[in-house]
């Protein structure tokens with residue numbers, strides 16, 4: 303069977319047959335006899351994900367192939383690891399975790415910058431069947447504390463510092479502060495001492511990474527049930543409490559391996575570079591697991607698209623390492639375009655290895671699409687997915703034969719995904735009509751199985767709005783040719799520079815300010831970052847405060863509580879918030895105003911002048 307349409311139809315009409323076939327590309331200790339039971343894939347299969355990512359390639363004679371290239375302009379380092387070398391590091395690190403008491407099924411929190419040890423740490427957990435939870439470095443100590451308390455790790459793996467272009471980020475004091483705030487106490491923290499800024503260690507609790515790994519005996523792979531969790535990755539929901547997306551081992555390995563060749567058209571031995579961070583889902587799926595499962599060479603880039611040192615750094619990496627597939631966020635391309643509109647830096651490098659540029663994380667605006675296409679002369683492919691799905695829901699699957707590109711659309715649903723646009727009553731919207739983007743159950747392998755320690759929230763957030771369907775939280779429509787257009791979130795989640803954040807969580811932080819009576823945070827369009835959060839605050843009667851001072855204080859609070867990545871810098875003091883007569887803040891209407899969309903003043907509004915005040919402030 304070939305061609306996108308046939309393959310997609312097969313996957314929807316006969317999913318069990320389709321995925322049983324795909325599962326053959328993975329090594330199993332016990333091959334699954336049952337493909338799907340009650341929404342869980344391969345329930346009687348047993349395997350080890352690390353074995354599939356490393357050991358089997360070495361056993362097949364590819365030990366000398368490059369598995370990982372660490373390219374770090376911020377430290378001036380380029381270092382390659384073969385599959386055999388990476389396996390050795392991973393096995394020793396797994397041995398160290400064992401020695402520290404980590405058992406199969408235990409959790410390990412990883413709070414690390416973009417260094418090879420972060421990848422090693424994830425694979426080491428997978429090797430012994432421990433569940434990793436990686437926390438992005440741009441979050442504040444309080445956010446790390448929330449995740450530590452929820453995940454209850456036996457061990458935390460971290461580093462002394464991260465390196466941002468403008469400053470050194472001291473991870474260790476952030477970790478210490480988080481552990482002071484958290485109720486849970488991990489038995490140990492293992493700290494990678496980076497020469498740029500080694501950190502003092504806490505006697506008895508902290509270990510120095512390098513000697514601890516050197517002293518450990520290598521550990522072998524432990525086969526686990528396909529349905530056992532591989533990792534938990536926290537993502538922003540609509541409230542302050544993050545959602546712990548749970549990924550299983552079997553479905554994940556099968557789906558990612560399938561996606562590498564069919565969605566991305568990548569073959570073993572090719573260089574695949576996802577310019578993201580291991581703290582995000584893109585990093586999990588397409589820096590670490592996908593490329594290694596497929597036997598590719600993955601690039602781990604510790605730098606930015608601009609300023610490390612110039613807007614040519616992406617093109618340097620492509621040229622130096624022979625990158626064939628590049629995956630980035632539209633915001634990164636916009637940052638490059640802003641500093642190098644004529645593409646002069648790209649012309650300095652030989653980009654002939656590059657076949658495709660894939661973009662995701664936010665909507666790819668047609669201007670950026672056109673600029674990148676003209677500059678690179680290769681297909682620029684928008685694809686849409688989310689932390690929950692773990693791999694693309696809609697894409698132009700180049701491995702199945704590329705379809706014509708329509709700017710503004712991530713093309714069509716990927717095989718495995720039965721996408722429906724539903725109206726508020728649950729009926730399918732006709733082409734061209736906007737509705738809620740949903741996926742008819744069952745979700746394909748590799749998608750979330752539940753929310754960690756919160757099955758009830760999993761059902762409430764995703765499955766109860768439209769029975770039989772998974773609610774993505776995005777709005778959009780299909781066109782007459784079945785192309786999907788994803789227009790943005792229909793909830794309180796925003797996307798700032800490709801980072802997913804919760805406005806509800808920011809509101810919780812702002813509401814804690816002693817002079818704030820009430821507030822609403824919405825995402826406002828930004829040329830570079832896609833969206834930026836803006837807070838509207840009503841002060842308590844008699845507060846008598848200077849609005850500029852309030853803005854400074856709120857900015858500091860959000861940075862301190864959520865982290866610099868929130869990029870919260872604007873808080874506007876208003877007389878009142880637009881509300882319905884029953885007191886509900888009209889966030890959706892505020893979002894429409896901010897996005898410059900036509901909006902209707904709701905008939906239930908308490909005071910229409912409040913909306914005008916928001917429009918003026920924007």
Ligand code: COA
Pocket residue numbers: 415438439440441464466468471577578579582584606607608630631633634637662663798799800801830831865866867868869
């Ligand atoms: N550790 C610590 N701090 C971090 C961090 C990390 N891993 N990542 C970001 N931060 C900090 C930054 O230093 C910055 O702090 P500042 O306010 O002191 O300057 C803040 O968080 C915001 O960072 P960032 O979002 O990177 O914005 P920027 O203005 O520094 O750079 C871009 C803008 C567009 C270049 C950058 O956002 C980018 O490369 N985005 C791509 C994102 C991406 O790949 N997302 C994954 C989806 S595919």
Ligand code: AMP
Pocket residue numbers: 537583661662663664665666684685686687688689690712774775776788789790791797800801802
């Ligand atoms: P995250 O979970 O961080 O990957 O964020 C997922 C959200 O990012 C989605 O629900 C969308 O709102 C948005 N998103 C990701 N990719 C795209 C895309 N290609 N087009 C439009 N929105 C996207």
